Amino acid sequence: MKMIYRKNTKDNQKNSDIQIGIMGGVFDPIHIGHLFTAEEARVKFHLDKVIFVPCLNPTHKRNDHVTAVKHRLEMSYLATDSNSFFEVSKIEINRSGPSYTIDTIKEFRNIYGWDAKFFFITGVDAFLEIETWYKKDELLNICQFVAATRPGYDLNKLHQKFKKVLQIMEIPLLAISSTDIRYRIRNNLSIKYIVLEEVRDYIYQHQLYLRKKVISNIRKQSG
Ligand code: NAP
Secondary structure, three states: OOOOOOEEEOOOOOOOOEEEEEEOOOOOOHHHHHHHHHHHHHHHHOEEEEEEEEOOOOOOOOOOOOOOOOHHHHHHHHHHHOOOEEEEOHHHHHOOOOHHHHHHHHHHHHHHHHOOOOEEEEEEEHHHOHOOOHHHHHHHHHHEEEEEOOOOOOOOHOHHHOOOOOOEEOOOHHOOOOHHHHHHHHHOOOOEOEOOHHHHHHHHHHOOOOOOHHHHHHHHOOO
């Protein structure tokens, strides 16, 4: 396997003008829709960098099975390695307990300084649940939100008051979803071109998302 340089966030980088995208998600697995979303946000909002933050414990998914964080983290490193503006942070992994976004932004603010501007980037469906997020009023005061969605999404679902604090980005590639990728693997369908080669190799090498009996079939058609 290719050796990669771990671009962890640096903790000594203070800059009053810096604009940072925080790409929050479960990334189970990370796919080209996520990567394109991050790159689009970087260019559109003139971000100095985008930091991918795989969450440790998704607060709203306690009953769902989420893949071990070591795998989700490793796939995040592999997927982001080729973009010098992308980094991966273990900030939520190193913090025990639920992955509250407010705690994450505050930690980043301590690292980068209070003048740094943060853009929290995530899927619009995640944002639609914002009323239930921990300390959401404080959160909305200390960072901007960028919500990514596929074209044609009904934005009327979004309450008027959030339209003021939220930037929407239409990303055609978000027709791809992690759920669909997991389904494809379970059902012996190809995931070539919808995740990076390195991520696909990692998934097969570690037999993620597979029912054991289809592993050998998938290997045959994955080349
Ligand atoms: P989710 O329910 O897994 O995802 C909702 C939708 O958004 C899915 O279609 C998902 O597609 C998409 N999505 C998720 N992250 C994305 C991203 N970075 N870029 C583009 N699309 C994305 O939501 P989640 O991922 O668990 O939560 C998203 C973020 O919000 C996480 O960082 C989480 O910690 C945070 N959050 C915080 C709180 C809180 O502080 N209380 C509560 C909820 C969520 P894929 O399945 O393809 O990714």
